Amino acid sequence: MVLNGIKAIIFDLDNTLIDTAGASKQAIEEVMKILIDKEQYTEKDAHIICDRFQAKLLHENLDHSKMTIDDLRILHWEEALQSIRPGDHKEVAKVCYTLWKTSRLELMTLSESIKNMLIELRKQARLALLTNGERQVQREKIEACGASHFFDAIVVGGEHAEEKPAPSIFLHCCNLLAVKPEECVMVGDNLDTDIRGGLNAGLKATVWLNKNSSFSSNPYIVPHYTINSVVDLPDVLKNLK
Incomplete structure (x- = not known):
C-alpha cells in the first residue's frame, strides 16, 4: 500500500479502536x-x-x-x-x-484485525494515539488494551492544558511524530472533537468513523472521508488525494 503524502496518522481511542x-x-x-x-x-x-x-x-x-x-x-x-x-x-x-x-x-481490547491494521500502517507511517479524558482513567484503558505496543506517541488530553478539539494538541502530536500537519491524517468517531480538531489544525485529511451510518449531528463539521469500520481505513488511505 502506498500512502500518498501521508507520513503520520493520529487515532482516537474510545469507540474508535476499542468499544468503550x-x-x-x-x-x-x-x-x-x-x-x-x-x-x-x-x-x-x-x-x-x-x-x-x-x-x-x-x-x-x-x-x-x-x-x-x-x-x-x-x-x-x-x-x-x-x-x-x-x-x-x-x-x-x-x-x-x-x-x-x-x-x-x-x-477493552484491540481486535486482531485492528492490531494487524496498525502493524501494517506503521510500516509506512508514524502513528499517534490521541485521547481525551482524565489521566488515570485513560492510561488504565491504554494499558488494558495494550495499545502502547502499536504507537510511536501516546497523548492523553487530561495531561495537557487543552484537549481535543483544540488545535494545539493536534499540533503537539505532529511535533512528537516529527511531521507537518499537512502530512497527517486524523481518525476518530467524534465529529465535535476528533474531526473538528483535525480540520482546525490543518491536517491533510480527517476520517470519521460512523459505525451506525447516522447523519452528521453537526452540518458545519464535514469530514474529508467517512467509514463504517476502522479497518476500512487502509482503503481510504490508498485513494486519498
Missing part, C-alpha cells in the same frame, strides 16, 4: 446482577441506581487536591445508592465501583 460504550454497558449489567441478587434491590431500582451513576460520569469535576478519580467514582455510586435507600452504603459503593471498573477494563 459496549464495555461500559456490559460492566453496568454485571453491577445490576449484584444489586438485584445480593443487595436485594428491585430491577427497577437497580436500573435507576446505575443510570444515576452513569449520569454523574458525564458531569465529573475532579479536584485532584481533594480526592482521586477512584474516590470520586465510589462517591458517585454511594450517592446513587442513597437516592434509593438512605443510609451508609460506602462498602456496597466500593464493591459496585470495583466490579464496574474491573469488568469494563477487561472488555
